[in-house]
Amino acid sequence: xxxxxxxxxxxxxxxxxxxxxxxxxxxxxxxxxxxxxREVAEAADVSVTTLFKHxxxxxxxxxxxxxxxxxxxxxxxxxxxxxxxxxxxxxxxLMCTRLxxxxxEPDVKDFYAMVETTPALRDYQDRMWLRHETALAAAxxxxxxxxxxxxxxxxxxxxxxxxxxxxxxxxxxxxxxxEIFDLLERGWGNGGGEADxxxxxxx
Numbered sequence: 341x342x343x344x345x346x347x348x349x350x351x352x353x354x355x356x357x358x359x360x361x362x363x364x365x366x367x368x369x370x371x372x373x374x375x376x377x378r379e380v381a382e383a384a385d386v387s388v389t390t391l392f393k394h395x396x397x398x399x400x401x402x403x404x405x406x407x408x409x410x411x412x413x414x415x416x417x418x419x420x421x422x423x424x425x426x427x428x429x430x431x432x433x434l435m436c437t438r439l440x441x442x443x444x445e446p447d448v449k450d451f452y453a454m455v456e457t458t459p460a461l462r463d464y465q466d467r468m469w470l471r472h473e474t475a476l477a478a479a480x481x482x483x484x485x486x487x488x489x490x491x492x493x494x495x496x497x498x499x500x501x502x503x504x505x506x507x508x509x510x511x512x513x514x515x516x517x518x519e520i521f522d523l524l525e526r527g528w529g530n531g532g533g534e535a536d537x538x539x540x541x542x543x
Contacts, residue, residue: 360404431521
């Protein structure tokens with residue numbers, strides 16, 4: 341029975357990967373808005389019904405690693421090195437997940453260009469990040485020894501997940517990411533904006 345289930349899961353994984361690969365190839369070749377889900381299903385040699393069993397929407401075909409992204413963020417917090425803060429580990433992880441933006445691989449550049457220039461994909465990407473808020477908040481609460489549902493940890497998770505959106509298009513995205521997490525780590529009144537404002541008034 342276990343072997344049967346293993347084969348079934350492997351078949352599902354192959355079908356899902358075939359759909360994601362076909363979708364990305366067609367979207368990059370012809371443009372996201374010019375390709376329908378039926379064409380993607382045909383390219384992967386499955387029915388449209390099968391496609392929607394694996395992907396709930398056309399947009400989700402582009403972000404097939406959604407669950408892996410969430411697992412990676414949670415692991416970055418839970419498996420961080422001793423003595424390292426949860427926010428510092430999360431910041432580094434989020435910067436590493438952005439490194440593909442600077443890749444010289446044409447397909448990678450084309451992928452991010454497609455997402456950035458397609459409003460439906462850009463909006464889906466932003467919503468996708470926010471969906472990870474609950475899992476990340478739980479990991480931060482565990483790291484801080486706080487109660488489940490702690491409001492401060494929920495706020496930290498939300499701000500952290502919005503950081504990649506805030507640094508989008510800046511001259512130095514990694515530097516901007518560090519500034520945001522430094523502010524979250526220290527707090528607004530402990531060397532953050534209030535301190536900068538005070539220095540400006542003294543000057």
